[in-house]
Amino acid sequence: MAAGEKRKNIRLSEENVNFRMMNLIRKVHGMIDDPDIEKHRHSQNQVGALLGNQKDVLITPVKIKDMEAEWVCANRVHMKKYVILYCHGGGYSTGSRIYARTLTDKLAQSTSMDVLCFDYRLSPENPYPAALEDALKVWDYLMLYGYGARDVIIAGDSAGGNLALSLTLKLKEEGRLLPRGLVLLSPWTDLTSSGKSHESRKEVDPVLDEDYLNRMIQNYAPGMELTDPLISPLFGNFEGFPPTYIQAGDNEILLSDSVSLHKKLVAANVSVRMNVYKRMWHVFQMSPLKVSYEAMEKCAEFIYDICR
Known part of the structure; x- marks a missing residue:
């Protein structure tokens, strides 16, 4: 077989595997997604309890200003x-x-650092700025706990990536010290949905669609100005921002949210890295796949670099 023909067959095989994987992810996500928001939340917790129950990590519950939170720590010297x-x-x-x-299990294991995750108030019961207010409370908790701003890396996925950016913008607005760095997984940065990938990726994204995003926007920021940087961080001023690492999947409609953020950070002279994973979907790092663990190792490499 000629080398060109062999490469073509390998490419077709990879595309076939990816097609099957996309369909599987679409089916799994369809089982979790539910118009009844309480059922949706319950299904997600079931998935997290099942896939996030790792023997290699210790989970310690903690209360922060009436918020449920937990420390996720590698079960070894770290x-x-x-x-x-x-x-x-x-x-x-x-x-x-x-x-x-x-995600937090993988992050704790790959970095050998303690991870604090918290249950901020959710919409539509508690729209903006409830989540940001709660994030500030957790930040203050860490400062009182004995950490300095430069000892903290803020990370988040999807809306959590939005919250990580909004929290940092709020700290900057208040003239406070900023975290050592940011790690963002498929961050949702633009609630105006202006990115080109909303159109170019709508047929291949197995997780998100415009109807879902519009429901989430209406829940979180009803009647609000969506270009407010604390709602859509893409419109923020990133001068003086800490080093930032972004990961995104090539098959997600929010790809432009990451690409545009990367461009704005570069323009603001922020030290920023980005990896776009081919054939991957929104927050693919949640999946129990080899590429997910490899992506987390990349997050760890970035964190090690900025903590030297």
């Missing part, structure tokens, strides 16, 4: 100087520290 503050995703309407264990 670094205590730095800590990761994790903001879970879920469109600001669903998600929890339990659902986020599919």
Whole structure:
């Protein structure tokens, strides 16, 4: 067989595998997604409890200003100087520290750092700015706990990536010290949905669609100005921002949210890295796949670099 023909067959095989994987992810997500928001939240917690129950990590519950939170720690001798503050995703309407264990477990193991994840108030019961107010309370808790701003890395996925950015913008607005760095997984940065990928990726994204996003926007920021940087961080001023690392999937409608954020950070002279994973979907790092663990190792590499 000629080399060109062999490469073509390999490419077709990879595309076939990816097609099957996309269909599987679409089916799994369809089982979790539910118009009844309480059922949706419950299903997510079941997934998190099942897939996030790792023997290699210890989970310690904690209360922060009446918020449920938890420390996720590698069950071995590990670094205590730095800590990761994790903001879970879920469109600001669903998600929890339990659902986020599919990510916080991997992050704690790959970095050998303690991870603090918290249950901020959800919409539509508690629209903006409730989640941001809760994030500030957790930040203050860490400062009182003995950590300095430069000891903290803020991380988050999807809406949690939005919250990580909004929290940092709020700290900057208040003239406070900023975290050592940010790690953002498929961050939702633009609630105006102006990115080109909303159109170019709508047929291949197995997780998100415009109807879902519009429901989440209406829940979180009803009647509000969506270009407010604390609602859509993409419109913020990033001058003086800490080093930032972004991961996104090539098959997600929110790809432009990451690409545009990367461009704005570069323009503001922020030290920023981004990896776009081919054939991957929104927050693919949750999946129990080899590429998910490899992506978390990349997050760990970035964190190690900025903590030197």
